Amino acid sequence: MRHALVSTLALILSVTLAWGFETEAERHFGPENAPRIRVLGTTDLAFFSPVAEAFLAENPGLGIEYLQASSQSVSLAVDAEGAPFDLVISTAMDLQMKLANDGFARALPPDIVQRLPGWARWRDRLVSIALEPVVLLIAQSALNGQPPPRSRRDLIALLRDHPETFAGRIGTYDPRISGAGYLFLTQDARMSDSIWRLAEVMGRLDARLYCCSGEVIEGLIAGDLVVGYNVLGSYAAANLPEGSGVLVVPMEDFTITLQRTALIPVNAADPDGGAALLRFILSDVGQDIQAQVTGGSVMRPESFTSQPWLMPIRLDPGLLSTLDTMTRDRFLAEWTAALDQP
Known part of the structure; x- marks a missing residue:
């Protein structure tokens, strides 16, 4: 036995x-x-x-x-x-x-x-x-009484105007290691070229890159972050405690929906x-x-x-084009260059 x-x-x-x-x-x-x-x-x-x-x-x-x-x-x-x-x-x-x-x-x-x-x-x-709506998370304390940004243009202006508030405290996916993060960024780029301007601003403010929505949410709850960009709304709803002071904001210019x-x-x-x-x-x-x-x-x-x-x-074959190795490498190189700001 x-x-x-x-x-x-x-x-x-x-x-x-x-x-x-x-x-x-x-x-x-x-x-x-x-x-x-x-x-x-x-x-x-x-x-x-x-x-x-x-x-x-x-x-x-x-x-x-x-x-x-x-x-x-x-x-x-x-x-x-x-x-x-x-x-x-x-x-x-x-x-x-x-x-x-x-x-x-x-x-x-x-x-x-x-x-x-x-x-x-x-x-x-x-x-x-x-x-699965992909949303913006922002700490109410970072707004100083202002309304939350409702578009990428608003977000870019907010970050540019208040670098002392947001420097080192912005979190988003790392598209090099996250399949979902890469998908969200490529869809952002298809909808508007604003993602490249946003990447430059986040780069100047030393944005932090993460593998997944959960880590960004943890950073917001701990107070290490005050902005989370391209976070899955379902994870925010499930993991943000009541009274966290973190707002869940759908972008009204367009909200990419997984x-x-x-x-x-x-x-x-x-x-x-x-x-x-x-x-x-x-x-x-x-x-x-x-x-x-x-x-x-x-x-x-x-x-x-x-x-x-x-x-x-x-759900159409257009999704496959972003998986081509050369296309992916080119896109990630552009993203890294935009993010790598002095």
């Missing part, structure tokens, strides 16, 4: 080490011995857990195994590693599009695809499950289970749960009626 136990542990260890991607968190939902739907995603466990628990309440004979990883690791897991997941969810729309375009996603059931508008699906391989997307890999062991979970996420119940836990927008027309400045990043 001892020999068998050692052998089993060795096998588990060898399988774990066989994968080249890194995970950030893992959780098993449901009965221990129930058949499990395996999900890989960038979504924080705090956001995914209520959805998983509600789904299993309707499907008590099932379980869910959820692995959380960075967007780059999620793409690596499906592409290079061929890890057998039943549903893959990510905020990196461009990387998800590449997986679908390169043949790593299977066709989704028609009832899932047809319920979504054209900009929220790509063929029958990739669909959006939620909208689509959190999902696909079922071609090598899924339980594609029907993955489809069932995806169908639940897109149901009224699933959408209401997402809205409650993230404070963000869902896949409904009223999101745009009440917030006309939302500009969803479309």
